[in-house]
Amino acid sequence: MSESETDSNQASSDSIESARRKVAEQRGKIDDLDRQLVELLQERRVLVSEIAALKRAGSLPIRDDARERAMHALHAQWAEELELPPTVIEGLFRMVLWSSRNYQAQLRTAVPAGVASRRVAIIGGEGSMGRQFARAFESLGNEVLRADLDTSLRPAEAVADAQVVLFAVPIAQTERIIAELAPLARPDALLTDITSVKAGPVAAMREHGEATVIGTHPLFGPAVNSMQGQRIVLTPAWDADADAREGDPHGWLPWLETSLRAMGLELVRSTPAGHDRAMAIVQVLTHYSTEVLGRSLQRLGVSLEETLRFTSPIYYIDMLMAARHFAQRSELYASIQTQNPNTEQVTAVFREVAEELAGIISAKDGDAFSEVFDEVREFFGEFSPRALDESRYLIDRLVERR
Amino acid sequence: MSESETDSNQASSDSIESARRKVAEQRGKIDDLDRQLVELLQERRVLVSEIAALKRAGSLPIRDDARERAMHALHAQWAEELELPPTVIEGLFRMVLWSSRNYQAQLRTAVPAGVASRRVAIIGGEGSMGRQFARAFESLGNEVLRADLDTSLRPAEAVADAQVVLFAVPIAQTERIIAELAPLARPDALLTDITSVKAGPVAAMREHGEATVIGTHPLFGPAVNSMQGQRIVLTPAWDADADAREGDPHGWLPWLETSLRAMGLELVRSTPAGHDRAMAIVQVLTHYSTEVLGRSLQRLGVSLEETLRFTSPIYYIDMLMAARHFAQRSELYASIQTQNPNTEQVTAVFREVAEELAGIISAKDGDAFSEVFDEVREFFGEFSPRALDESRYLIDRLVERR
Numbered sequence: 001m002s003e004s005e006t007d008s009n010q011a012s013s014d015s016i017e018s019a020r021r022k023v024a025e026q027r028g029k030i031d032d033l034d035r036q037l038v039e040l041l042q043e044r045r046v047l048v049s050e051i052a053a054l055k056r057a058g059s060l061p062i063r064d065d066a067r068e069r070a071m072h073a074l075h076a077q078w079a080e081e082l083e084l085p086p087t088v089i090e091g092l093f094r095m096v097l098w099s100s101r102n103y104q105a106q107l108r109t110a111v112p113a114g115v116a117s118r119r120v121a122i123i124g125g126e127g128s129m130g131r132q133f134a135r136a137f138e139s140l141g142n143e144v145l146r147a148d149l150d151t152s153l154r155p156a157e158a159v160a161d162a163q164v165v166l167f168a169v170p171i172a173q174t175e176r177i178i179a180e181l182a183p184l185a186r187p188d189a190l191l192t193d194i195t196s197v198k199a200g201p202v203a204a205m206r207e208h209g210e211a212t213v214i215g216t217h218p219l220f221g222p223a224v225n226s227m228q229g230q231r232i233v234l235t236p237a238w239d240a241d242a243d244a245r246e247g248d249p250h251g252w253l254p255w256l257e258t259s260l261r262a263m264g265l266e267l268v269r270s271t272p273a274g275h276d277r278a279m280a281i282v283q284v285l286t287h288y289s290t291e292v293l294g295r296s297l298q299r300l301g302v303s304l305e306e307t308l309r310f311t312s313p314i315y316y317i318d319m320l321m322a323a324r325h326f327a328q329r330s331e332l333y334a335s336i337q338t339q340n341p342n343t344e345q346v347t348a349v350f351r352e353v354a355e356e357l358a359g360i361i362s363a364k365d366g367d368a369f370s371e372v373f374d375e376v377r378e379f380f381g382e383f384s385p386r387a388l389d390e391s392r393y394l395i396d397r398l399v400e401r402r
Numbered sequence: 403m404s405e406s407e408t409d410s411n412q413a414s415s416d417s418i419e420s421a422r423r424k425v426a427e428q429r430g431k432i433d434d435l436d437r438q439l440v441e442l443l444q445e446r447r448v449l450v451s452e453i454a455a456l457k458r459a460g461s462l463p464i465r466d467d468a469r470e471r472a473m474h475a476l477h478a479q480w481a482e483e484l485e486l487p488p489t490v491i492e493g494l495f496r497m498v499l500w501s502s503r504n505y506q507a508q509l510r511t512a513v514p515a516g517v518a519s520r521r522v523a524i525i526g527g528e529g530s531m532g533r534q535f536a537r538a539f540e541s542l543g544n545e546v547l548r549a550d551l552d553t554s555l556r557p558a559e560a561v562a563d564a565q566v567v568l569f570a571v572p573i574a575q576t577e578r579i580i581a582e583l584a585p586l587a588r589p590d591a592l593l594t595d596i597t598s599v600k601a602g603p604v605a606a607m608r609e610h611g612e613a614t615v616i617g618t619h620p621l622f623g624p625a626v627n628s629m630q631g632q633r634i635v636l637t638p639a640w641d642a643d644a645d646a647r648e649g650d651p652h653g654w655l656p657w658l659e660t661s662l663r664a665m666g667l668e669l670v671r672s673t674p675a676g677h678d679r680a681m682a683i684v685q686v687l688t689h690y691s692t693e694v695l696g697r698s699l700q701r702l703g704v705s706l707e708e709t710l711r712f713t714s715p716i717y718y719i720d721m722l723m724a725a726r727h728f729a730q731r732s733e734l735y736a737s738i739q740t741q742n743p744n745t746e747q748v749t750a751v752f753r754e755v756a757e758e759l760a761g762i763i764s765a766k767d768g769d770a771f772s773e774v775f776d777e778v779r780e781f782f783g784e785f786s787p788r789a790l791d792e793s794r795y796l797i798d799r800l801v802e803r804r
Contacts, residue, residue: 020460023460026449034495039484040439040442050428054421071433074436075436078440082444095493095802096494098802220715224715229802270712279712282709286720288760289720290720295759296691296748299755308785310635320789320796323786324716324790326782330775333771338768347756351760357690357694362745366574366736373728373732375697376697376700376728387721392626396500396628
């Protein structure tokens with residue numbers, strides 16, 4: 001090595017060292033600034049808790065869409081003015097607002113002052129969904145009786161004693177347990193359940209008791225971080241168009257709706273049969289499809305780790321969803337699929353389509369493939385631009401976690 | 403209505419009015435605070451641009467994992483201290499850091515001072531991927547020649563004139579276009595492509611020219627918001643274990659790797675055959691599965707809107723992904739599936755599994771169903787807890803957008 005080369009190496013390593021030192025200095029400034037950000041978020045939380053108290057006093061709802069739209073418009077204007085990326089600013093504030101709504105729900109902001117507390121029996125109160133609803137009803141000021149296989153409180157006693165009976169038991173046993181316990185309920189009680197099929201359980205509750213019957217189906221599992229913003233289907237046992245006074249003489253529907261909204265849930269009204277038809281798609285088709293995908297991967301004997309090295313965001317999301325599915329209890333999924341009256345039709349069409357598409361691909365028939373694409377694209381219609389936009393947002397959120 | 407009722411209605415409407423007024427006051431304070439948040443984010447951006455300049459001068463990389471871990475640990479500590487929800491604080495800062503890395507990439511922080519600029523011909527330079535890479539190579543200081551069907555610059559001229567030739571043409575035409583143009587390239591040039599299959603195009607580039615050959619496959623499409631953090635597969639035409647000097651006498655691989663990293667991409671090294679085997683899963687299986695799902699929905703004649711009323715987060719993600727798929731060009735997907743040498747095996751296993759599972763469900767065979775679950779759960783293994791965690795995060799991000 002010549003002398004001048006040594007010199008220039010020395011100079012370059014000096015300049016790298018000096019760059020490192022200056023980077024460390026700037027990073028200290030960033031840490032100070034980040035601390036200020038976090039402190040502002042805490043101040044914001046104090047303001048939110050004050051608003052929560054006011055909303056509660058004035059019986060105002062947690063979520064105010066017009067206010068949220070106005071805020072997003074204001075933030076977008078600021079982003080433009082300060083030359084910050086608008087999608088990032090929007091994403092950050094969406095997270096802040098979501099967290100703020102969760103916080104208001106924790107503070108029981110939407111708990112209506114005028115709704116009397118009830119004695120609620122949760123049959124299956126030690127299961128994961130049963131516990132979730134027990135906590136939620138308790139936090140609304142109700143007295144909750146948890147009964148399960150191992151509790152000292154016997155289910156029969158709890159049912160006889162309660163004003164509201166919620167069946168939160170495995171789907172395969174729901175109708176048997178209803179038949180056993182529903183006759184013990186008070187005639188002025190509310191019978192409800194959280195089973196993933198509705199025709200069978202609602203019919204069983206009507207058949208085996210005199211109480212008011214409203215089925216429910218929470219469209220989320222115990223694995224979600226928060227109930228806030230999730231959906232729940234309500235299927236009253238009486239005809240929605242008929243006089244509700246006959247089906248609901250004690251006014252249970254408004255009580256249940258108010259309670260579920262106060263938990264942060266969004267309500268979807270349907271009939272038991274309408275619910276089951278929709279669930280043949282929302283649950284049966286998508287669960288079956290995920291199961292076929294997961295089982296195929298396992299059967300093909302691939303190395304998951306090796307494929308993840310090559311992952312696209314789409315494949316990664318598919319793998320997250322498939323692994324999530326199989327990490328949960330098989331009994332629940334078995335029941336959802338075996339109990340739905342429309343399952344046979346759904347799996348039959350799926351298999352026909354799998355044959356059709358395999359044939360087109362094997363024949364390298366580009367025209368037929370393109371026709372299929374056009375027909376399905378038309379099916380998705382107006383949903384497609386929204387799907388592109390929202391899936392892009394999800395992909396960004398995944399990439400930023402890598 | 404009695405007089406006292408009127409009074410009490412009046413009083414209650416007064417108190418609602420007063421609550422509304424106070425809420426509006428507090429909201430003004432929140433807006434002021436949000437403005438401070440946004441201004442801090444802008445200050446942060448200035449600090450980031452200063453760091454970017456230092457990193458560039460010192461040839462330091464954009465992403466520093468140890469620094470990011472230290473920051474997340476610090477933020478978690480602050481969240482605990484100030485009683486803020488740790489997952490929200492982490493999520494917010496992940497978005498801030500991701501945006502900061504994007505910004506540094508825009509500022510060309512990682513553009514190495516020592517890499518000479520080249521004349522890069524993009525064949526298919528008017529396509530969506532071609533344009534994306536043209537911009538990226540330009541922003542690194544290269545001279546880019548865009549040639550396409552309608553450009554005044556003829557592809558043959560561009561190839562003869564360039565030091566680097568990138569084929570960014572539809573997959574079905576890639577080999578034909580390579581056969582036509584590759585012989586015109588300079589022997590010391592680099593031939594590369596961005597096709598989703600690798601064995602065919604890489605063999606064609608080797609066969610029809612004397613130039614150095616490195617295939618690539620970007621694992622993302624033109625619909626992503628940013629290339630930062632996305633992956634790209636590199637498949638050099640020579641044996642990785644052999645002496646690279648023979649396959650790469652002009653040192654193109656380090657040039658290409660440095661350039662792609664400077665675009666913010668993460669590199670995955672493989673061979674053409676290894677790539678195609680992995681893609682039979684990552685692309686063929688998941689695309690086929692999505693197509694079967696979308697086609698089934700359309701065939702079942704359901705109302706998408708009605709099912710979305712009942713949507714669970716899982717169904718919604720499935721619908722986003724399916725609609726996204728069919729909103730894109732069918733030619734690309736047709737080619738990916740018809741050109742992969744392992745497609746037949748993949749679709750055959752998928753159909754077998756669809757039959758197997760439909761049989762189990764139809765027979766209501768809970769034991770067999772549970773066995774399938776156990777086997778597939780074992781396949782996902784260690785990935786499952788991560789999948790539960792990350793899918794929960796995604797679901798939260800979706801719910802907050804509703």
